[in-house]
Amino acid sequence: MTQDTSVPRLVTVIITTSPTPSAPSTELVSAVLESFEEHCHALTLCNAIVVFDAFDQIVPTARLKKGQVTPQQAADFDEYKKNVKELILTKYCHVGAKFTQRRATAEYGSPNPQNTVDYTISQTGDKKVTFIEPSRRLGFGLAVRSALRVTQTPFVWVQQHDWALVADFPMAPLVQIMRAYDSHPETPIKYICLAAIRMLSHAISEQHPALRELSSCFTQKYEDPTHPGVKIPLTPIYFWHDKPHLASTAHYLERVFPSRLAMLRGDFIEDKIGQRARAQMKEGLVSVPCSLS
Numbered sequence: 001m002t003q004d005t006s007v008p009r010l011v012t013v014i015i016t017t018s019p020t021p022s023a024p025s026t027e028l029v030s031a032v033l034e035s036f037e038e039h040c041h042a043l044t045l046c047n048a049i050v051v052f053d054a055f056d057q058i059v060p061t062a063r064l065k066k067g068q069v070t071p072q073q074a075a076d077f078d079e080y081k082k083n084v085k086e087l088i089l090t091k092y093c094h095v096g097a098k099f100t101q102r103r104a105t106a107e108y109g110s111p112n113p114q115n116t117v118d119y120t121i122s123q124t125g126d127k128k129v130t131f132i133e134p135s136r137r138l139g140f141g142l143a144v145r146s147a148l149r150v151t152q153t154p155f156v157w158v159q160q161h162d163w164a165l166v167a168d169f170p171m172a173p174l175v176q177i178m179r180a181y182d183s184h185p186e187t188p189i190k191y192i193c194l195a196a197i198r199m200l201s202h203a204i205s206e207q208h209p210a211l212r213e214l215s216s217c218f219t220q221k222y223e224d225p226t227h228p229g230v231k232i233p234l235t236p237i238y239f240w241h242d243k244p245h246l247a248s249t250a251h252y253l254e255r256v257f258p259s260r261l262a263m264l265r266g267d268f269i270e271d272k273i274g275q276r277a278r279a280q281m282k283e284g285l286v287s288v289p290c291s292l293s
Contacts, residue, residue: 007042007172010155010179011246014147015088016140017161018053019069021062023080026087028161033091035165042171043157048092049130049150051143052081056136067137067266081133088129097124099131104149106134106142107260117142117265121150139266140242145257151249154179159244169194173224173232174246180225182248187218190251193237194244211238242270 015032022028036043056067058074069077089095099122109115119134132146144158155175174192181189214236221231240256256273257263263272 007175008045008047010153010175011042011046011157011171012151012153012155012249013043013046013048013157013159014144014151015048015050015159015161016053016143016147017050017084018137019055019062019064019073019077020080020161021064021073023073023076024083026080026083029084029087031164032159032161033087039165039167040169040171044091046157047128047130047153048088049132049147050084050088051132051138051147052084052134053139053143054134054137067139085131088131092129094124094129097129099124104146106138106146106265108142108263108265109260111260115260115265119146123150127152137266139264139268141257141263141267141269141272142265144269145253145263148249148252148257154249155246156249156252157244157246158242160242163194163244165194165244170230170232171246173227173230176224176226177222177232177234178246178248181222189222189234190248191237191240192234192246193241195237195241196243211236240270240273242268 015029017029020028033044054067055069055074055077057069058071059068060070062068062070062073086095089097101120101122104119104121106117106119107115108117117134117136117138119132119138122131122133123129130147130150132143132150134143134146138146140160148156155178157171178189178192181187219233219235221233224230224232256269263269
């Protein structure tokens with residue numbers, strides 16, 4: 001299919017990265033960008049926002065998910081950020097671009113002055129490339145929210161630095177399907193996730209009959225209204241995963257981040273929102289899912 005040029009106007013790529021054992025090498029982010037080229041070229045044409053999440057403590061033994069790094073990892077992080085910036089600017093054809101800078105604040109939890117993290121937003125003049133650098137650790141949840149707040153497109157592709165694409169992804173028809181079904185009374189589609197292989201059979205699982213019945217009702221091939229005959233199979237998903245996903249920007253901000261209390265510093269979205277939603281569905285407190293995968 002010919003590449004739909006509407007994708008760059010409708011989607012912003014959000015890449016989150018943080019201290020990693022491979023730093024200062026850019027091998028993880030490079031693998032992600034190469035997977036875009038191979039499996040979803042449209043993502044290389046979209047505006048890109050990269051969030052460089054920081055660390056909290058320097059310790060003898062690293063616990064990266066807790067924001068704890070070794071002295072060597074701390075020393076490597078500045079070089080890593082420099083290398084990733086050069087990589088992104090090269091891939092997105094903005095080498096030598098001039099940046100504007102501004103400051104912003106990520107608030108979280110109770111309205112206490114201590115419950116904030118300052119961060120710097122650096123943008124190219126055309127806003128094609130944006131870098132966000134917090135003064136201390138945000139965590140994945142607040143990192144994504146910070147990027148969403150500067151996003152100017154109706155959809156986002158959220159990409160962690162260690163989940164490269166391994167198969168072709170039909171971005172153009174999926175975006176058009178999401179636009180067409182955004183306010184559908186029965187099957188609003190606002191989030192499409194690339195679930196792990198172990199999740200492929202969840203729609204026919206015998207473990208939760210009510211969810212299986214719901215899945216059977218809404219699992220179908222959805223047609224791209226701009227390309228008659230192009231249909232994409234989608235099935236309901238009952239968990240908000242952090243794995244690569246396409247989502248409505250407005251839905252993300254309204255449903256995942258309705259207030260500063262929704263996400264604390266250091267939280268992962270799937271650990272907070274995903275677990276809560278799944279528990280409510282199992283208990284029958286939520287009758288209809290609002291996301292498809």
